[in-house]
Amino acid sequence: MATNYKxxxxxxxxxYIADNYQAPLSLSGIAKYSYMSPYHFLRVFKDTYxxxxxEFLIRLRVEQAKKMLITENFSVSEICEKVxxxxxxxxxxxxxxxxxxxxxxxxxxxxxxSTEAYRFPSQAIPACYAYHFLGKLAN
Amino acid sequence: xxxxxxxxxxxxxxxxxxxxxxxxxxxxxxxxDMKVEGDFRWLTVYPKSNSQLQLVLAEPxxxxxxxxxxxxxxxxxxxxxxxxxxxxxxENCQKTYEELVAKGVEFIQPPTEQLYGVEAMGIDxxxxxxxxxxx
Numbered sequence: 566m567a568t569n570y571k572x573x574x575x576x577x578x579x580x581y582i583a584d585n586y587q588a589p590l591s592l593s594g595i596a597k598y599s600y601m602s603p604y605h606f607l608r609v610f611k612d613t614y615x616x617x618x619x620e621f622l623i624r625l626r627v628e629q630a631k632k633m634l635i636t637e638n639f640s641v642s643e644i645c646e647k648v649x650x651x652x653x654x655x656x657x658x659x660x661x662x663x664x665x666x667x668x669x670x671x672x673x674x675x676x677x678x679s680t681e682a683y684r685f686p687s688q689a690i691p692a693c694y695a696y697h698f699l700g701k702l703a704n
Numbered sequence: 705x706x707x708x709x710x711x712x713x714x715x716x717x718x719x720x721x722x723x724x725x726x727x728x729x730x731x732x733x734x735x736x737d738m739k740v741e742g743d744f745r746w747l748t749v750y751p752k753s754n755s756q757l758q759l760v761l762a763e764p765x766x767x768x769x770x771x772x773x774x775x776x777x778x779x780x781x782x783x784x785x786x787x788x789x790x791x792x793x794x795e796n797c798q799k800t801y802e803e804l805v806a807k808g809v810e811f812i813q814p815p816t817e818q819l820y821g822v823e824a825m826g827i828d829x830x831x832x833x834x835x836x837x838x839x
Binding site: 568569572576579583613614615628632635636679680681683684685686687689690691694695696697698699700701 | 710711731733736737738739740741742744746752753755760762765767768769795796799
């Protein structure tokens with residue numbers, strides 16, 4: 566765990582990623598916000614948060630893409646662009662690796678499960694909450 | 705064997721306002737913010753340096769589990785301060801306390817020496833109390 570002062574600087578870099586994940590980001594560009602060398606930033610970031618800046622960035626982008634696939638009508642390539650990727654191929658394979666299904670299939674599967682348009686199905690959240698708030702038990 | 709706790713629920717009066725508090729005042733990060741069928745918003749937050757336990761910010765609403773009367777009762781109990789949001793750890797209670805006070809967070813007890821460390825007690829913007837502990 567970093568010291569408090571270091572943690573604040575690290576958080577600044579982390580917040581920068583969180584606020585700008587839809588833009589192309591470079592490690593050296595991000596590290597500047599934490600006043601650290603890229604290599605040092607990478608190491609301390611990983612030690613503190615348990616994931617590398619790039620893993621964090623990918624997680625944010627994939628989470629946002631998942632949301633857009635379900636609650637928006639954009640095409641996969643539009644979504645790819647909106648979450649900061651220029652190549653549809655690399656976005657799709659990243660998504661597949663993280664989520665286990667390709668973007669198009671993810672959308673088709675969840676849309677088919679949901680009773681409402683542009684809403685996640687209750688199966689997408691822990692069942693105890695789905696039951697508690699929606700009265701739905703998984704079949 | 706259960707290995708860890710993934711989610712715990714905090715009932716709040718309004719998810720937008722609670723999100724603003726946990727994100728912009730306490731500095732938590734948003735885990736999930738999803739629109740789910742049945743007009744449900746699945747909203748979780750966690751402290752940046754530990755995503756293992758996520759807090760679910762939920763509104764007590766009339767539905768399968770709550771009658772309108774129960775939901776109203778819970779809301780007024782939240783406002784009364786009948787519920788706690790839990791214990792949040794910090795490396796430096798005094799410093800974090802000062803930062804949060806500067807952001808307008810309300811405290812019922814300033815940092816105080818306890819048997820288990822230094823502790824302050826604050827309230828979120830729904831009325832849930834929380835402890836801020838440096839062990």
